[in-house]
Amino acid sequence: MLVFINGQFIPEEQSVVSVFDRAFLYGDGLFETMRVCGGKPFRWAQHLERLRRGAEFLSIPLMFTPDTLRGFVGQFVEQNQMPDAILRVTLSRGVGVRGYSPKGADAPFLTMSLHAVPPPLAANEPSGWSLITASIRIFAEDPLTQFKTCNKLPQIVARAEAEAKGADEALLLNTIGEVVEAACANLFWVYHDKVCTVPTGRGALPGITRAVVLEICQVLGLPTSKRVIKPEALRSSEGLFLTQSVRGVVPVVSLDGEPVTPSPLVEKISRTYGEMLAKA
Secondary structure, eight states: OEEEETTEEEEGGGOOOOTTBHHHHHOOEEEEEEEEETTEETTHHHHHHHHHHHHHHHTOOOSSOHHHHHHHHHHHHHHHTOSSEEEEEEEEOOBOSSSSOOTTOOSOEEEEEEEOOOOOOOTTSOSSEEEEEEEEEEOTTOGGGGSOBSOOHHHHHHHHHHHHTTOSEEEEEETTSOEEEETTBEEEEEETTEEEEOOTTSSOOOOHHHHHHHHHHHHHTOOEEEOOOOHHHHTTSSOEEEEETTTEEEEEEEETTEEOOOOHHHHHHHHHHHHHHHHO
16 A cells, blocks of 8 residues: 655555654644545545645645646555545644744645545444434534644544444534534434534534535435524434545434434435445
8 A cells, every 4th residue: 555745655664754743743734535436536626625725724835736736646546556445635734843833844744545435334234323412512613623623632532432332423512502513424404304404613514525415405406404403403303414525425323322213315315425426
């Protein structure tokens, strides 16, 4: 397996990142994760734009032009012979002086890695994920939640809590008690045949797959709504599902131990999303 480091393709076992790298020390960096289908990164432009906006917010320069980086991705996928994979792009501020100050960290570090696509659920497995509500909270107006920063400790703690309770994933609330998202996915729910999701600016990441699903709903003629919701109201919904780049559309089968009623709309959206991936 080859990895990409600052313009070079290097065998995985020979790849080196400094122990003084700020992404390692402080989570001072950004990342994007996306599907590669037929050798092409799905929704590359949208992922790159979110990375660009995050880099601008953190004042981390991107050392490659969009066209150059896209060219590297094509070479990277081809050299690893992985036309269907998961691609992770990580941008670190690099090495600087000791401490929190970013002074002196003027040589950013950009890496890429490829990973196998998770297998589909087996016939004897549940047809979706179980959720539990995490105890940790997300700040409702934190501007960093708009980007995929390398510091994901709240999500890690929430996911560990869910797994300790035998659940697949954690539901996150913000500091004012509103539903936000899952630890590694955006959240949708169906209510009166309307597909709803949390608006950005309440702690939820503006997910790329989330945006794709909203597009799908428009194509299918399904009404949508971006609205805040409390946990107790979520339990009266007519279906829940998660969206993320790795697995696409994931139905939720239970929340805090209570079964979730499946909605036929979730299957319809999931099928259309799969068709989009196949044509990408």
